Amino acid sequence: xxxxxxxxxxxxxxxxxxxxxxxxxxxxxxxxxxxxxxxxxxxxxxxxxxxxxxxxxxxxxxxxxxxxxxxxxxxxxxxxxxxxxxxxxxxxxxxxxxxxxxxxxxxxxxxxx
Amino acid sequence: xxxxxxxxxxxxxxxxxxxxxxxxxxxxxxxxxxxxxxxxxxxxxxxxxxxxxxxxxxxxxxxxxxxxxxxxxxxxxxxxxxxxxxxxxxxxxxxxxxxxxxxxxxxxxxxxxxxx
Numbered sequence: 001x002x003x004x005x006x007x008x009x010x011x012x013x014x015x016x017x018x019x020x021x022x023x024x025x026x027x028x029x030x031x032x033x034x035x036x037x038x039x040x041x042x043x044x045x046x047x048x049x050x051x052x053x054x055x056x057x058x059x060x061x062x063x064x065x066x067x068x069x070x071x072x073x074x075x076x077x078x079x080x081x082x083x084x085x086x087x088x089x090x091x092x093x094x095x096x097x098x099x100x101x102x103x104x105x106x107x108x109x110x111x112x113x
Numbered sequence: 114x115x116x117x118x119x120x121x122x123x124x125x126x127x128x129x130x131x132x133x134x135x136x137x138x139x140x141x142x143x144x145x146x147x148x149x150x151x152x153x154x155x156x157x158x159x160x161x162x163x164x165x166x167x168x169x170x171x172x173x174x175x176x177x178x179x180x181x182x183x184x185x186x187x188x189x190x191x192x193x194x195x196x197x198x199x200x201x202x203x204x205x206x207x208x209x210x211x212x213x214x215x216x217x218x219x220x221x222x223x224x225x226x227x228x229x
Binding site: 046 | 157161169184203218219223225
């Protein structure tokens, strides 16, 4: 069973703080990891993807991957109220050539002024 | 063009109606997906088309019938739905090949379906 685990939250942080979102996955052979942001009633929007161990930075967002520990995280620096949304972690498992990512349940982030 | 479009945005239908959802992309992606999403739940995969052929059907009831007329279009035909089928229906597309490590999906805005 391929599983992606996220704490549903909500995670509440003050404006300007660093928000840290975590995701663990069950399959050690997983290849690609994605973070999506979803506002209420809207569709998921890709923020970042990462497939190598270490950090990947894009503006205020940093994705961190640790394959040995089977976790991937997303850091949001200088959090803004507009960052309040559900963050979905998706993992593409190494399974028969399929590239269908499996989604976690999502973590609700609230950034309060 | 990096956009996936979906029509209609909203759809209300009775249990005896027949309707269709449409999805279109012009990114040259050869994999297209239908997802169903209920409130406060992650997207749930329904179907995958790869090179215009149905490659995955996640045991979806036959009242949902997908169609991929060409590499840019994906339809979902609906017939005799139940109220519990009310949800946000999302279309996504991605590159499709056996190589590469990313293959991120791009989602359309979704169709909000209500079955009365």
